[in-house]
Amino acid sequence: MSEISCHIITIGDEILYGHILDTNSKWLSENISLLGLKISKKSTISDNYKEITTSVNDSIAKYNLTILTGGLGPTNDDVTKNCLNEYFGCELVYDNKTLDHIKKIFKKRNLDFTPKNKQQALVPDKCQVLHNKYGTAPGMSFIKNKMVLISLPGVPFEMKSLFNDECINLIKSKFKLPVIHHRIIKTVGIGESWLSDIISDWENNLDKSIKLAYLPSLGRVKLRLTGHGKDLKKVKSKIKKEEMSLIPLIKKYVFGFDSDELENVVGKQLIKENKDISVAESCTGGNVSSLLTSVPGSSKYFKGGMIAYSNEIKINSLEVPKDKIEKFGAVSREVVEEMAKKIRIKFKTSLGIASSGIAGPGGGTKDKPVGTVWIAIADKNNVLSKKLSLTDRRDVNITLSSISLLNIIRIFLEKYRE
Amino acid sequence: MSEISCHIITIGDEILYGHILDTNSKWLSENISLLGLKISKKSTISDNYKEITTSVNDSIAKYNLTILTGGLGPTNDDVTKNCLNEYFGCELVYDNKTLDHIKKIFKKRNLDFTPKNKQQALVPDKCQVLHNKYGTAPGMSFIKNKMVLISLPGVPFEMKSLFNDECINLIKSKFKLPVIHHRIIKTVGIGESWLSDIISDWENNLDKSIKLAYLPSLGRVKLRLTGHGKDLKKVKSKIKKEEMSLIPLIKKYVFGFDSDELENVVGKQLIKENKDISVAESCTGGNVSSLLTSVPGSSKYFKGGMIAYSNEIKINSLEVPKDKIEKFGAVSREVVEEMAKKIRIKFKTSLGIASSGIAGPGGGTKDKPVGTVWIAIADKNNVLSKKLSLTDRRDVNITLSSISLLNIIRIFLEKYRE
Numbered sequence: 091m092s093e094i095s096c097h098i099i100t101i102g103d104e105i106l107y108g109h110i111l112d113t114n115s116k117w118l119s120e121n122i123s124l125l126g127l128k129i130s131k132k133s134t135i136s137d138n139y140k141e142i143t144t145s146v147n148d149s150i151a152k153y154n155l156t157i158l159t160g161g162l163g164p165t166n167d168d169v170t171k172n173c174l175n176e177y178f179g180c181e182l183v184y185d186n187k188t189l190d191h192i193k194k195i196f197k198k199r200n201l202d203f204t205p206k207n208k209q210q211a212l213v214p215d216k217c218q219v220l221h222n223k224y225g226t227a228p229g230m231s232f233i234k235n236k237m238v239l240i241s242l243p244g245v246p247f248e249m250k251s252l253f254n255d256e257c258i259n260l261i262k263s264k265f266k267l268p269v270i271h272h273r274i275i276k277t278v279g280i281g282e283s284w285l286s287d288i289i290s291d292w293e294n295n296l297d298k299s300i301k302l303a304y305l306p307s308l309g310r311v312k313l314r315l316t317g318h319g320k321d322l323k324k325v326k327s328k329i330k331k332e333e334m335s336l337i338p339l340i341k342k343y344v345f346g347f348d349s350d351e352l353e354n355v356v357g358k359q360l361i362k363e364n365k366d367i368s369v370a371e372s373c374t375g376g377n378v379s380s381l382l383t384s385v386p387g388s389s390k391y392f393k394g395g396m397i398a399y400s401n402e403i404k405i406n407s408l409e410v411p412k413d414k415i416e417k418f419g420a421v422s423r424e425v426v427e428e429m430a431k432k433i434r435i436k437f438k439t440s441l442g443i444a445s446s447g448i449a450g451p452g453g454g455t456k457d458k459p460v461g462t463v464w465i466a467i468a469d470k471n472n473v474l475s476k477k478l479s480l481t482d483r484r485d486v487n488i489t490l491s492s493i494s495l496l497n498i499i500r501i502f503l504e505k506y507r508e
Numbered sequence: 509m510s511e512i513s514c515h516i517i518t519i520g521d522e523i524l525y526g527h528i529l530d531t532n533s534k535w536l537s538e539n540i541s542l543l544g545l546k547i548s549k550k551s552t553i554s555d556n557y558k559e560i561t562t563s564v565n566d567s568i569a570k571y572n573l574t575i576l577t578g579g580l581g582p583t584n585d586d587v588t589k590n591c592l593n594e595y596f597g598c599e600l601v602y603d604n605k606t607l608d609h610i611k612k613i614f615k616k617r618n619l620d621f622t623p624k625n626k627q628q629a630l631v632p633d634k635c636q637v638l639h640n641k642y643g644t645a646p647g648m649s650f651i652k653n654k655m656v657l658i659s660l661p662g663v664p665f666e667m668k669s670l671f672n673d674e675c676i677n678l679i680k681s682k683f684k685l686p687v688i689h690h691r692i693i694k695t696v697g698i699g700e701s702w703l704s705d706i707i708s709d710w711e712n713n714l715d716k717s718i719k720l721a722y723l724p725s726l727g728r729v730k731l732r733l734t735g736h737g738k739d740l741k742k743v744k745s746k747i748k749k750e751e752m753s754l755i756p757l758i759k760k761y762v763f764g765f766d767s768d769e770l771e772n773v774v775g776k777q778l779i780k781e782n783k784d785i786s787v788a789e790s791c792t793g794g795n796v797s798s799l800l801t802s803v804p805g806s807s808k809y810f811k812g813g814m815i816a817y818s819n820e821i822k823i824n825s826l827e828v829p830k831d832k833i834e835k836f837g838a839v840s841r842e843v844v845e846e847m848a849k850k851i852r853i854k855f856k857t858s859l860g861i862a863s864s865g866i867a868g869p870g871g872g873t874k875d876k877p878v879g880t881v882w883i884a885i886a887d888k889n890n891v892l893s894k895k896l897s898l899t900d901r902r903d904v905n906i907t908l909s910s911i912s913l914l915n916i917i918r919i920f921l922e923k924y925r926e
Contacts, residue, residue, distance in 0.1 A: 105550075106537060106547050106549075106550060107537055107538065107541050107547055108533070108534040108535065108536070108537035108538035108539075108541070108547075109538070109721065109723050110534075111529070111531060111534050112530065112533075112534070113529065115526070115530075115552075116523075116526040116528075116529050116530065117526065118526070119524060119525055119526035120525065120526030120527070121526075123525050123526070129524050129525055129526075130554070131524075131551060131552065131553055132523075132524060132551065132552035133549060133550065133551045133552075134533075134549065134550040134551075135549055136548075274527075281619075282581055282582060282583055283582040283583065283622060283624045283625055284620075284622070286582070286583045286584070286624065287622060287624065293584070302585070303521055303522065303585055304581070304583045304585060305522045305527060305528065306581065306663075307528075312522075312527075314522070314527065369794075369815070371794075371797075374798075375797055375798055375800070375801025375802070375806075375810075376787075376789075376794035376795065376796070376797030376798035376800075376801060376813060376815070377794065377798040378794070379789075379793055379794030379797075379798075379815045380792075380793055380794035380795040380797075380798045380906075382793070382794075383793025383794060383815075383817065383906075384793070384902075384903065384906070386868070386869050386870065386902055387870065388793075389817055389818065392793075392817055393817055393818045393820070393821060394814065394815045394816050394817045394818055394821035394825070395794060395814070395815035395817075396812065396813070396814050396815070397787070397794070397797045397801075397812045397813035397814070397815075398812050399801065399807055399810055399811055399812045399813075400807065400811045400812055402811070402856070403811060403812035403855055407812070407854065407855065436825065437821055437825065438820070450804070451804050452804065452805065459616075461616070479616060479617050479618055480617070481617075481642070482642075483642060483665065484802070484804055485665070485802065486642075486665060488798075488801075488802070
């Protein structure tokens with residue numbers, strides 16, 4: 091079966107010029123690829139008659155499905171509908187269902203119904219109208235030479251509900267879709283090239299129908315396996331088989347799968363092991379607590395933290411012995427372990443974690459250059475600490491230290507599982 | 509003078525399939541348009557030899573400047589460099605400066621230097637190498653028929669610093685750019701439509717050669733004035749004049765200009781007033797401390813913080829009276845003011861700030877629904893507090909509360925200036 095190709099076109103100067111971030115095309119490509127279509131291209135163009143016409147013409151000559159978003163509003167800079175009307179040789183006619191719906195919206199919100207609003211119910215006579223429950227601009231679908239074009243509004247929640255309510259069935263009815271399946275394996279604490287070295291034999295023997303992608307971000311690398319085929323069960327089982335031979339090679343770096351995030355995984359581990367945690371942060375400045383508490387329901391295991399930024403607070407509030415700081419320096423194994431132990435006792439939690447380092451740009455010395463960071467974790471019996479040698483960049487150092495600190499929780503919990 | 513057109517091409521299946529959000533092309537289009545170029549198109553394509561070659565070929569036939577990001581990593585799915593090498597008829601050679609730089613990075617971080625890492629220093633012999641201070645993949649620039657192509661790595665902070673350090677001068681040297689000047693006025697604590705109402709008379713009388721854009725983000729709105737012309741001095745003076753008549757209308761919302769960020773502005777204010785600060789966070793969970801400490805040199809004024817997430821820590825460590833929490837609830841004016849006062853005394857700082865609220869999704873009640881947040885600031889004589897009624901979304905509530913808490917520092921320091 092040949093692949094069904096899709097091109098997503100975002101229309102609008104505010105996206106083109108980067109005034110707002112385009113989240114629609116991310117959402118659309120994710121959801122369209124889940125249906126088994128191949129995402130061939132995404133484009134962003136100006137809300138300009140000529141640009142839209144040229145792009146539509148090129149796209150429906152090349153791709154099975156073209157999806158447009160944006161340019162359907164009531165103001166003068168919204169030209170998509172008129173463009174498509176002309177391109178597909180249609181006449182604009184009122185769609186009564188849409189007109190009734192718009193009138194109802196205006197009545198409910200006590201707003202005046204102006205001629206401009208009425209125009210929103212005009213649609214090209216040869217299109218299939220896609221009814222927009224949450225807004226005034228209907229979606230439209232056109233067919234030319236077996237190629238399908240769908241035009242959706244740009245307001246994200248209108249676009250999403252129109253896609254779910256109308257487009258999925260439309261796409262399924264127009265195309266014979268192949269089966270596609272993705273599996274994402276998430277690693278932390280190893281760089282892309284080392285990972286690639288470790289798994290190179292496995293990668294070279296990978297089933298030809300399965301594609302591997304490395305998706306790196308700061309401190310983490312995702313491995314994505316994608317399989318195509320005719321039978322979902324077979325594709326899934328092929329991917330599962332490859333996954334089973336991959337995991338043992340990289341086990342200690344794998345923290346999760348698919349939509350897992352490190353902070354959620356650690357949270358689930360803490361709940362499972364019935365432990366709570368407190369945090370003493372120096373160089374990470376609150377970022378670790380912020381990550382842990384970004385998870386809904388984190389109050390179950392996160393009790394609190396102290397940002398002991400100055401030495402006085404390390405000494406007076408966290409009760410790190412002054413002579414330890416004087417002897418070893420604030421950025422040292424001795425002090426960071428003491429911080430982890432003290433916050434645990436102070437905040438009465440099963441685990442305490444801590445960071446102390448030189449985030450930069452200032453504060454570095456020859457022995458302890460910018461990027462030198464110590465992290466630690468302690469429970470009532472054990473302490474685990476680690477020195478990190480990071481970069482020159484403050485933001486990168488804070489992020490990498492935070493990820494390492496979350497990761498050391500994971501490692502500690504696995505090592506000392508009760 | 510004719511416009512210089514630019515096409516930004518993002519390479520990578522992870523962006524194409526929506527596994528990650530494309531923030532690079534937003535940033536690039538914003539920054540390239542600031543130089544006076546016209547953004548004609550943005551595209552996202554697969555990291556596939558044929559796709560890249562076709563797109564590069566089409567783009568340099570049509571647009572003055574093509575910028576590629578992505579596909580420069582060390583693994584097998586990164587094919588951009590080889591593609592460009594072949595397309596521009598080059599040979600790959602080692603760039604010694606890059607090789608030295610990569611070796612240094614590996615030495616500093618105590619990592620093994622593998623053959624794959626060495627390959628990162630290979631560059632096409634006819635390209636101009638753009639040195640990447642923060643990563644191992646260099647950028648490259650090529651010229652064909654007076655059209656310029658620049659290839660940048662996909663890692664956002666590497667791409668951004670390469671653009672700032674190398675590309676701006678390169679672009680300015682290759683093209684005769686129109687004179688363009690921007691002035692950004694940054695506001696906080698007022699929505700786009702209210703702002704637009706306040707300044708509508710001013711906006712209607714704006715000099716015809718100057719364009720106004722509203723650039724909203726969570727909790728903040730930027731107003732960008734853009735002037736085009738032939739003489740930079742004249743353009744700047746026209747914009748200055750408009751700015752002078754705008755500011756008095758919106759003075760209390762303006763926190764900065766151009767590249768100012770709220771956390772930096774507040775930091776400068778604290779240094780100027782010779783004050784230091786400590787933070788007691790509940791619902792913001794460390795995010796406010798994290799923002800304050802993201803600023804280099806923040807240890808001058810930020811002494812520390814306590815994340816008093818659980819009531820026990822509010823009572824036992826922060827010493828908020830238990831009966832206050834029982835009588836008014838943790839999310840109340842009384843408790844948040846007490847938190848701000850107590851952290852100030854405990855951490856011996858001139859100012860204390862605090863947050864307490866229901867970030868959601870759980871924990872809401874009829875009287876205090878999700879999104880109810882109290883924030884406060886205290887010095888030795890005064891307390892200022894504010895109730896916020898925010899949204900249903902945890903992440904949005906944390907961000908908006910944090911921005912409001914930074915803003916209340918600014919307001920307090922202006923109000924009680926000594």
